[in-house]
Structures are given as structure tokens and as C-alpha cells.
Amino acid sequence: MSHAAAFILQKYIVLKTLKKSDLGTTELVLGRDQKVYVRKCLHNAAYPVEAVRGLKHKNLSHIIHAVAAEDKAYLIEEYFEGETLDTVLGKKGCLDEKSVIAVAEQICDALLYLHQHNLVHRDVKPANILRQSNGQIRLIDLGSVRLGIAHGAGDTVALGTQGYAAPEQYGLETTDFRADVYALGVTMKELLGAGYEGCLNDVIDGCTRFMRGYRYDSIAKVKRALFFAKYYNSLRMAGIGLLVTVLGIGAYCYLRPAPERPLPVPKPVEETAPVVEPKKQETKKPTDARDKSKAEPADKVQTEQTKPVAPPEVTPQPQAKLQLEVKAANLSFYKLPEHPSNRMLIDEAKAKGAWPVSSNSSTALPYWEIISKGDLINPTFTFQFHGIAVKGRNMQYGDSISQKSWSVDNPGGWSTTVRLVEKGTVSGSRKLYLVNVQKWFCFTGAANPTVTLTVQADNAETTIKEYTITISDF
Numbered sequence: 482m483s484h485a486a487a488f489i490l491q492k493y494i495v496l497k498t499l500k501k502s503d504l505g506t507t508e509l510v511l512g513r514d515q516k517v518y519v520r521k522c523l524h525n526a527a528y529p530v531e532a533v534r535g536l537k538h539k540n541l542s543h544i545i546h547a548v549a550a551e552d553k554a555y556l557i558e559e560y561f562e563g564e565t566l567d568t569v570l571g572k573k574g575c576l577d578e579k580s581v582i583a584v585a586e587q588i589c590d591a592l593l594y595l596h597q598h599n600l601v602h603r604d605v606k607p608a609n610i611l612r613q614s615n616g617q618i619r620l621i622d623l624g625s626v627r628l629g630i631a632h633g634a635g636d637t638v639a640l641g642t643q644g645y646a647a648p649e650q651y652g653l654e655t656t657d658f659r660a661d662v663y664a665l666g667v668t669m670k671e672l673l674g675a676g677y678e679g680c681l682n683d684v685i686d687g688c689t690r691f692m693r694g695y696r697y698d699s700i701a702k703v704k705r706a707l708f709f710a711k712y713y714n715s716l717r718m719a720g721i722g723l724l725v726t727v728l729g730i731g732a733y734c735y736l737r738p739a740p741e742r743p744l745p746v747p748k749p750v751e752e753t754a755p756v757v758e759p760k761k762q763e764t765k766k767p768t769d770a771r772d773k774s775k776a777e778p779a780d781k782v783q784t785e786q787t788k789p790v791a792p793p794e795v796t797p798q799p800q801a802k803l804q805l806e807v808k809a810a811n812l813s814f815y816k817l818p819e820h821p822s823n824r825m826l827i828d829e830a831k832a833k834g835a836w837p838v839s840s841n842s843s844t845a846l847p848y849w850e851i852i853s854k855g856d857l858i859n860p861t862f863t864f865q866f867h868g869i870a871v872k873g874r875n876m877q878y879g880d881s882i883s884q885k886s887w888s889v890d891n892p893g894g895w896s897t898t899v900r901l902v903e904k905g906t907v908s909g910s911r912k913l914y915l916v917n918v919q920k921w922f923c924f925t926g927a928a929n930p931t932v933t934l935t936v937q938a939d940n941a942e943t944t945i946k947e948y949t950i951t952i953s954d955f
Contacts, residue, residue: 486550489557493520505553505624509560518545521556521624528554529628532600540591542611542621561619566607566672575674578681582711584610585669587618589704592665596658596700599629603656605664606645607671629658648691648818659693662703666696680710691817691839803909803941806852807934812915813847813951814838814869814922814930830923833895838869838924838952840915847950849934853909857938862901862913864934868927869950870895895923909941924952 493510496517500507505523512518519542526549533556534547546557566584569576576584588610595602604625611619647656647663666688669681684706690696697703817823817837830837840847851862872895901913924930929949936944 483548483550485546485548486553486555489520489546489548489555490522493518493557495520507622507624510557512557517560519556519558519560519621521554521558523554523556523624524552525554526552527627529600529626530554530556532598532628533623533626536595536598536623538591538594539617540587540619541594542619542623544623556623558621558623561611561613561621563611563613563617563619565621566610566612569612570607570672575677576672578673578677578679581669581672581681582707583616584612584618584672585665585707586704586711588620588665588668589700589707591620592658592661592700593704595626596629596661600626601629601656601658602626602661603646603664604642605661605668606642607668608642610668627656647693657693658700659696659698662688662697662700663693665700665703684710691823800940803853803855803857803938805909805936805941805944807936807944807946808850808852809848809934809946809948810850811847812932812948813953814840814924816924816952816954833870833923833925835870835923835925838922840922847915849913849915851909851911851913851936853941855909855940856906857909858906858940860903860907860909860936860938860941862934862936864899864915864932866897866899866930866932868925868930869932870897870923870925871899872896872923909938 493512495508495510497509498506499509505521508520510518510520528549530547530549533544536544543559544556545559548555592602602620604622609620609622611621645664645667647660666685670685673681687697687706688703815838817839826837930952931947931949933945933947
């Protein structure tokens with residue numbers, strides 16, 4: 482054993498054992514300077530002691546000593562007074578939206594610092610988030626961190642806490658920084674409590690998608706999403722206030738009475754001598770019948786020349802409606818595997834005699850391609866499922882997989898109809914991706930699950946196509 486490891490073990494007095502497991506021991510110890518510290522003995526020969534030594538950030542616990550000896554790692558962390566958020570939840574049940582945003586923003590700062598040092602925390606949860614008396618938030622317990630670059634078999638060791646650990650931490654894939662994104666999303670969801678409906682739902686959904694390729698790919702993007710969620714209500718009220726002000730000014734300008742103007746003063750009338758018009762010489766009309774007959778043709782010619790000519794009537798021709806072509810590809814769903822992060826969804830599906838499935842795939846996504854020779858006016862896209870139900874309020878659509886708002890026939894629960902209604906003229910050629918609708922799909926066990934796509938538009942022929950869906954193991 483090295484001298485540094487012996488010093489950590491022998492020169493600190495144990496005050497209390499906080500946690501003991503197969504992964505290691507965490508103790509509260511007293512140093513020679515009479516200060517209290519946290520000592521960890523980790524059974525992890527691959528622990529990155531060099532990378533964590535000297536870490537110091539206002540939202541992290543400080544690593545004072547970090548050494549490796551034989552197949553173990555020894556840490557001395559600074560001890561901070563406060564209470565963990567799982568203790569706060571035990572007292573209050575949940576936190577309000579504003580408090581959760583404040584906590585999440587500070588955790589994002591801590592994770593950004595770790596990720597900049599190429600470290601993944603891998604154990605973000607309420608029990609590892611400390612709130613001090615001054616409101617400062619600290620992410621503690623760095624016993625599960627590892628380097629962000631894959632480095633062999635140790636990379637797939639199942640560390641972290643069940644329910645908070647990302648699916649890839651169970652050996653499905655190599656763990657990277659998106660594991661912390663997932664755990665932060667689950668933590669926010671737990672802090673908000675069951676039944677929460679608000680602007681953070683979209684942020685949580687972007688953090689906790691099963692396939693990490695569809696999550697936020699960095700903590701910086703999570704923090705940006707939190708910023709917009711934080712000021713969502715303020716921006717909305719400011720917009721409403723501005724609209725009301727503009728309408729009020731317009732109404733005032735339109736309804737206010739016209740300003741009174743003085744009546745014009747009449748000018749005095751000057752007396753003038755009467756004007757005597759000269760007498761016109763009378764022209765004798767022809768009394769002769771021959772002269773009368775000569776005058777008639779000239780009048781007729783003049784009348785015919787001045788008579789307006791009506792334009793020819795044009796009958797409007799009806800415009801032919803566009804013919805649509807619909808192509809489908811990769812129509813496969815994948816059963817969700819059994820692990821704790823899916824437990825609630827699996828239990829809910831089982832109660833309906835079903836099993837949760839997802840259209841998320843690491844290779845290809847199910848999609849429909851709508852092709853037309855022109856733009857569509859007021860198009861509607863309707864998916865009618867048979868043997869599969871969906872849950873949520875949003876679907877993904879477009880080549881860039883940008884999110885659009887869809888409507889379902891049962892927004893609060895499982896639904897079999899999903900519809901997108903667009904107003905105005907939109908591009909006719911696009912792809913509709915069948916990605917998870919807010920959460921997941923539910924396979925009811927039908928022998929031949931299908932989906933019927935109906936495409937309608939004011940200027941296009943209605944197109945209806947039915948497709949068979951394949952259910953596969955993940």
C-alpha cells in the first residue's frame with residue numbers, strides 16, 4: 482500500500498459509517514485539522530483518481546485527496562452541512578416548478594464542469610443533491626464517476642442507482658455524457674411529483690428518451706431548454722400584454738370622436754350687372770321629306786359608334802386536384818426490455834393486457850413519405866392504429882425530425898387515433914416519422930397489428946393506405 486493511501490486510512494478518525502456495500506464504504510471522518518470530511522474506499526481499480534484530484538466547483542463536493550492502491554481507490558471529500566433533496570421530498574412530497582428549475586440549473590453547471598474535464602457522474606439523484614442553508618445546491622458523491630471516453634470492459638460495469646441510471650448503464654451500450662442527461666431528467670420528474678403538467682414536461686421528455694440518440698446530446702442544451710421553460714410564462718404574459726395594448730390603441734384611434742372644426746365664414750356676395758346672353762341664330766330644320774331622309778342615316782351611324790361592346794363571357798374551369806403518392810418504410814416496433822427504469826410503464830401496459838413497445842431504433846425509424854407535384858392547402862394526416870395504442874400529445878415529423886403538435890382522441894390516456902392538422906399552404910413533399918408520442922406505444926397482442934394512414938387536403942385527392950406493423954424483440 483502506498484504512503485498516500487496509508488495516510489488516508491490512518492490519519493483520519495472515523496465518526497460515522499454513512500454507507501457500506503459491495504462497491505465500497507463511505508464514512509464521516511475527522512481530520513488532524515479538526516475538520517469533518519467524507520472518506521470513500523471504492524472497490525474499483527479503474528477509478529480515475531488523477532482526473533478527479535483537485536476538482537473544485539461551487540456546485541460540486543471538493544476532492545481533497547484521491548489515490549489508488551492495489552485494486553482500490555481512496556477519496557477524501559470536503560463535508561458540507563445541509564439536507565439532501567430526498568430528505569426534502571420526504572417532508573414536502575414535491576417541489577414547485579420554480580424551485581426545480583433553480584435546482585436543475587445548478588446541477589447543469591456542476592455537470593458541465595465535470596463533462597469539460599471528460600468525466601461522467603453516473604449517479605445523479607435526489608439523495609446525491611445537497612441543499613445548503615443559503616440555497617446553494619451541490620452535487621455530491623463522486624464515487625461512480627468515470628472518464629467520458631470508452632476504455633474497455635470497465636466501461637459497461639452496471640453502476641448507478643436503479644430507476645435513475647440510463648438504460649445504457651446496464652450494458653446495452655457504452656456510457657457517455659448523455660447518461661447524466663437521463664438521470665437529471667428522472668430527478669426533475671421525481672422532484673415535481675406525480676401528476677405534474679407544465680412547461681418542464683417537454684424538457685424531461687427530451688432528457689429521458691430510452692434511446693440516447695433521441696435525448697438532448699449535451700447538458701448545455703438541457704440548460705438552454707430550462708431557460709426557455711423558466712421564462713415561458715413571463716414571455717407568454719408579456720406577449721398577451723403587448724397584444725392587448727396594440728388592440729387598445731387601435732380601438733381608441735378607431736372609436737374616438739373626430740375633433741371639432743370651426744364653421745367656414747361665408748364670403749360677401751358682390752353685386753354685378755346682369756349678363757345678357759347673345760341670341761342664337763335659329764337654324765331652319767329641313768321641311769323637305771328628302772332632307773329629312775338624308776339626316777336620319779347620320780344619326781344612326783353616330784349612335785352605333787358610341788354604343789359599348791360587352792366582353793365575351795368566360796366560363797371558369799375547375800382546377801384538377803393533386804394526386805398524392807405515399808411510400809412507407811421500416812414499419813417495425815421494438816418491445817421494451819425488462820429493467821427498473823421501465824417498470825411503471827410495463828405495469829401500466831400489463832394492466833391493459835398489453836406490453837409497451839417503441840418505434841425508436843438505433844438503425845432506422847418507421848416513416849411515411851408524402852409526395853405531390855405541388856403544395857398542399859390545409860392538409861390533415863390521420864393515423865388509425867389497430868392492435869397498438871399510443872400515449873401522449875406529440876409526434877415527430879419532417880426530414881430534420883422536428884417536433885410538431887398532433888391531436889389524439891384521448892389526450893389523457895391511451896389512444897388509437899393520432900391526427901396532425903395544418904392550416905394554410907404547406908410543402909406537399911415531406912416525411913412523417915413514427916417516433917415515440919411523448920412516451921411510448923402499447924402493443925395489445927393483436928395477431929396482425931396495422932395502421933391506416935389517411936391524407937386529406939383542400940386541393941388534393943383523399944388518399945387512404947393500410948400497412949402491417951412488425952413487433953420485434955429489442
